[in-house]
Amino acid sequence: MPYTPELKNLIKKVEETRPARVERKKKGEEFTGIPVDKRQDILKKYHPDFIAGTRKELKVGASKGYAIAQEYAYILETKSRVDPDKIDLSKVAMETDVLVIGGGGAGNSAALLARENGAKVILATKLRNGDANTMMAEGGIQGASKTWKDSPYYHYLDVLGGGHFVNDPELVYTLVTEAPKALQWLEKLGMIFSKYPDGKLHSMHGGGTSRKRMHYAGDITGAEIMRTVRDEVRNHPEDIKVVEFSPAVELLLDDSGRCVGAVMYNLETEEYFIIKAKAVIMATGGTGRLHIQDFMTTNHYGATGDGLVMSYRAGVPVCFLHTVQYHPTGAVFPEQAEGLLITEKVRGAGANIVNVHGEQFVFEREPRDVEASAIIRECSKDRNNGVPTPTGKFGVWLDAPMIDMLSGEGTVAREFPGKSILFRRYGINISKEPMLIYPTLHYQNGGMEANNKGETKVPGLYMAGEVLGGIHGQNRLMGNSLLDVTVFGRIAGINAAEYIKGFAGNGNLSLDHVKKFNKEVEGAGIKDKVGPMLLPDYSNPDVRKRQLTTEYLGTMR
Amino acid sequence: MKKSNDKETKRNLIPIFLMGKRYDVPDSLTIQKATEYAGYQLIRGCGCRGGICGACGTIYRFPNDSKLYYGLACQTVVESNMYITQIPFFPGNKATYDLEKLEPTESVISDYYPEIFKCMGCNNCTLSCPMDIKVMDYVAMAMAGNIKEAAEMSFDCVMCGLCSARCPAEEVQYNIGIMARRIYGRHVLPKSEHLEERVQQVEEGRYESMLKDLMGMDKDQLRELYIKRQPEPDNVDEMWEPDEKKYL
Numbered sequence: 083m084p085y086t087p088e089l090k091n092l093i094k095k096v097e098e099t100r101p102a103r104v105e106r107k108k109k110g111e112e113f114t115g116i117p118v119d120k121r122q123d124i125l126k127k128y129h130p131d132f133i134a135g136t137r138k139e140l141k142v143g144a145s146k147g148y149a150i151a152q153e154y155a156y157i158l159e160t161k162s163r164v165d166p167d168k169i170d171l172s173k174v175a176m177e178t179d180v181l182v183i184g185g186g187g188a189g190n191s192a193a194l195l196a197r198e199n200g201a202k203v204i205l206a207t208k209l210r211n212g213d214a215n216t217m218m219a220e221g222g223i224q225g226a227s228k229t230w231k232d233s234p235y236y237h238y239l240d241v242l243g244g245g246h247f248v249n250d251p252e253l254v255y256t257l258v259t260e261a262p263k264a265l266q267w268l269e270k271l272g273m274i275f276s277k278y279p280d281g282k283l284h285s286m287h288g289g290g291t292s293r294k295r296m297h298y299a300g301d302i303t304g305a306e307i308m309r310t311v312r313d314e315v316r317n318h319p320e321d322i323k324v325v326e327f328s329p330a331v332e333l334l335l336d337d338s339g340r341c342v343g344a345v346m347y348n349l350e351t352e353e354y355f356i357i358k359a360k361a362v363i364m365a366t367g368g369t370g371r372l373h374i375q376d377f378m379t380t381n382h383y384g385a386t387g388d389g390l391v392m393s394y395r396a397g398v399p400v401c402f403l404h405t406v407q408y409h410p411t412g413a414v415f416p417e418q419a420e421g422l423l424i425t426e427k428v429r430g431a432g433a434n435i436v437n438v439h440g441e442q443f444v445f446e447r448e449p450r451d452v453e454a455s456a457i458i459r460e461c462s463k464d465r466n467n468g469v470p471t472p473t474g475k476f477g478v479w480l481d482a483p484m485i486d487m488l489s490g491e492g493t494v495a496r497e498f499p500g501k502s503i504l505f506r507r508y509g510i511n512i513s514k515e516p517m518l519i520y521p522t523l524h525y526q527n528g529g530m531e532a533n534n535k536g537e538t539k540v541p542g543l544y545m546a547g548e549v550l551g552g553i554h555g556q557n558r559l560m561g562n563s564l565l566d567v568t569v570f571g572r573i574a575g576i577n578a579a580e581y582i583k584g585f586a587g588n589g590n591l592s593l594d595h596v597k598k599f600n601k602e603v604e605g606a607g608i609k610d611k612v613g614p615m616l617l618p619d620y621s622n623p624d625v626r627k628r629q630l631t632t633e634y635l636g637t638m639r
Numbered sequence: 640m641k642k643s644n645d646k647e648t649k650r651n652l653i654p655i656f657l658m659g660k661r662y663d664v665p666d667s668l669t670i671q672k673a674t675e676y677a678g679y680q681l682i683r684g685c686g687c688r689g690g691i692c693g694a695c696g697t698i699y700r701f702p703n704d705s706k707l708y709y710g711l712a713c714q715t716v717v718e719s720n721m722y723i724t725q726i727p728f729f730p731g732n733k734a735t736y737d738l739e740k741l742e743p744t745e746s747v748i749s750d751y752y753p754e755i756f757k758c759m760g761c762n763n764c765t766l767s768c769p770m771d772i773k774v775m776d777y778v779a780m781a782m783a784g785n786i787k788e789a790a791e792m793s794f795d796c797v798m799c800g801l802c803s804a805r806c807p808a809e810e811v812q813y814n815i816g817i818m819a820r821r822i823y824g825r826h827v828l829p830k831s832e833h834l835e836e837r838v839q840q841v842e843e844g845r846y847e848s849m850l851k852d853l854m855g856m857d858k859d860q861l862r863e864l865y866i867k868r869q870p871e872p873d874n875v876d877e878m879w880e881p882d883e884k885k886y887l
């Protein structure tokens with residue numbers, strides 16, 4: 083729906099201040115940033131991570147005592163969905179060298195590199211291959227490719243500054259030094275990067291970058307990566323078998339504690355089955371669909387943290403899960419687009435963020451957590467400068483029309499075709515009208531512990547992508563995630579293929595770790611909680627109340 | 640920003656027909672959310688919920704209207720008396736190829752997809768595209784060996800498959816599109832020389848000692864360097880250079 087008359091009136095205030103703001107931008111005068119040593123103050127006061135009573139200490143497992151968001155603790159403290167004693171471990175449905183769990187950027191990259199290094203691969207995924215957060219990424223992928231102004235040294239500093247200097251140094255080292263190679267790999271696979279006529283890559287700023295280091299493919303960078311790696315996977319049907327609509331629900335260990343496959347669940351026939359492998363790569367992505375603190379999310383339907391749950395039961399600790407990323411700019415209007423991400427590139431291209439009075443209140447390229455906190459503060463009772471929406475929420479303006487004034491008529495439509503079309507369908511012209519935004523749940527900063535080869539404490543179990551924690555410290559910068567899924571997906575694939583060369587055959591398959599974990603959960607007095615979640619429940623509660631069947635009868639539930 | 644709670648806002652209910660069966664749903668919802676409101680738990684036909692993964696291609700029409708309409712269920716708002724069906728999957732022919740060995744010749748795509756010549760120009764593919772892509776035109780470009788146009792015109796394709804579901808010539812347009820784009824990206828667009836140079840620099844170990852230094856620093860030392868780093872200004876030429884060059 084187009085803007086209401088009330089909102090149209092408020093937009094006039096944005097238009098009044100716009101020419102002066104554009105002038106300042108042209109002169110290179112920016113709104114004063116929040117000094118690095120003051121960042122903690124605003125975070126502690128306004129960032130959702132710091133709201134009292136929203137964290138909970140884990141009562142079970144390898145990271146017992148660690149306090150994380152309640153919603154994370156909830157899924158980690160569940161019992162298995164299926165009674166491990168009922169699973170016949172002698173019936174192996176499929177067998178392979180490397181089992182990749184998850185069909186996103188990390189999973190597909192891992193599958194390709196494992197194959198390239200001689201392994202047969204099964205890629206099993208919950209929905210379709212490519213129904214993933216990777217597909218949704220718009221803004222870009224970082225990498226210090228510009229020899230005349232940037233280097234892995236500055237990239238390293240930016241990653242650490244963004245993460246509040248607590249990132250795992252080895253992981254960051256690998257991220258920034260492997261970045262150029264990862265970009266080149268994508269280029270060789272035929273990904274269409276936005277380029278100058280001489281082949282030089284276009285690049286721009288993202289929040290927290292000191293150099294314009296974000297490369298992109300129009301405004302659908304993630305989709306372009308995803309489509310490209312997926313198409314390459316599909317070019318090797320003999321070596322890489324793709325099994326869709328089949329989430330993993332448990333990892334399988336053998337009696338010497340190595341990871342040797344997984345218990346899978348067919349979402350359609352509802353049967354469980356076993357895939358045996360010599361090594362397993364976990365690439366299940368993030369957790370937006372847990373709706374932490376009831377926030378709306380940008381994530382895909384299957385982002386429910388299953389990989390965390392399975393790996394935790396197998397004994398891998400979690401790390402950096404105490405912080406969650408809220409993207410500063412999610413749509414709050416119109417209702418149909420709620421939660422939808424408005425890429426940071428819009429700010430990178432020069433759009434200010436302004437309040438109900440048309441005033442700037444924050445530099446538009448602070449690191450994400452700081453930016454989101456400033457917006458939450460502006461809409462809070464402390465300031466009361468939020469723009470009220472028809473559904474009773476508040477937001478602030480993202481002033482995209484500035485971009486056309488800065489870089490020429492038509493820039494918005496050209497650089498952001500996807501969002502232009504989308505908003506046009508709702509009767510909003512983002513080249514001429516600002517967008518109404520508020521922070522939205524976006525990214526799982528932390529995850530499972532692994533080293534820079536993707537190896538976990540459990541031999542044969544590798545991590546790659548958003549499920550892996552530590553790279554981004556307490557806050558990820560835009561563009562470093564598409565990079566990390568490519569870098570660590572590749573690395574996990576290479577190392578898993580290397581590992582299986584020395585694999586002399588597995589011992590007896592076992593789910594003892596699951597039985598033990600179930601007992602621990604019971605022992606901690608936690609009842610009636612099962613996981614992994616697999617899909618969020620958005621069905622209508624009123625309909626649910628009328629679904630009263632108590633037993634299966636024939637084919638009817 | 641809290642998740643929207645259906646009960647808080649007053650809702651105007653309208654009838655829609657899911658595979659012919661009537662449900663009354665709030666008029667502000669997308670087809671996807673309306674289906675959930677009706678009581679479905681989606682497994683097929685629901686992916687990113689943000690209009691880009693192509694899982695929820697949908698066809699609908701209205702009573703007494705001969706026209707078919709197309710959209711993504713997660714992007715299309717319901718209207719009264721919509722008759723809706725989703726096409727969550729459609730079998731598509733996919734050629735396998737070795738990208739490295741391909742050359743951007745006139746026949747490179749039709750060699751792999753000879754059925755491309757069966758196109759009868761009915762334009763149903765274009766009419767059915769939820770992304771407003773001129774599908775028939777890019778297929779024509781691919782047929783003529785114009786890789787650049789085929790790639791650029793198909794760039795926004797989400798590969799939902801509605802085009803091939805509606806194609807009387809049994810083409811799989813979206814697979815032709817991705818092949819064109821990959822050939823274009825690999826063999827037509829000039830490769831990035833600075834990227835190649837940088838890969839080499841990394842491999843030669845140019846950054847090893849400076850990075851090892853950073854890795855050994857404590858928070859305060861890092862913070863100091865972080866604050867001192869020189870930001871590239873917004874509105875400068877691509878070839879802007881920083882003052883400090885020893886870490887490049």
Ligand SMILES: Cc1cc2nc3c(=O)[nH]c(=O)nc-3n(C[C@H](O)[C@H](O)[C@H](O)COP(=O)(O)OP(=O)(O)OC[C@H]3O[C@@H](n4cnc5c(N)ncnc54)[C@H](O)[C@@H]3O)c2cc1C
Binds near residue numbers: 207381387524561562
């Ligand atoms: C809207 C949006 C915009 C973004 N923009 C950017 C950006 O501009 N730049 C950037 O760098 N990053 C961006 N990100 C972040 C980035 O896209 C993700 O962090 C990254 O793509 C994650 O990749 P992944 O392969 O780890 O996970 P995903 O791509 O999410 O893939 C995980 C896969 O695992 C599957 N899966 C889940 N559970 C199971 C299970 N139990 N069994 C089997 N399979 C399972 C899922 O279905 C999915 O296919 C964005 C994210 C979103 C949501």
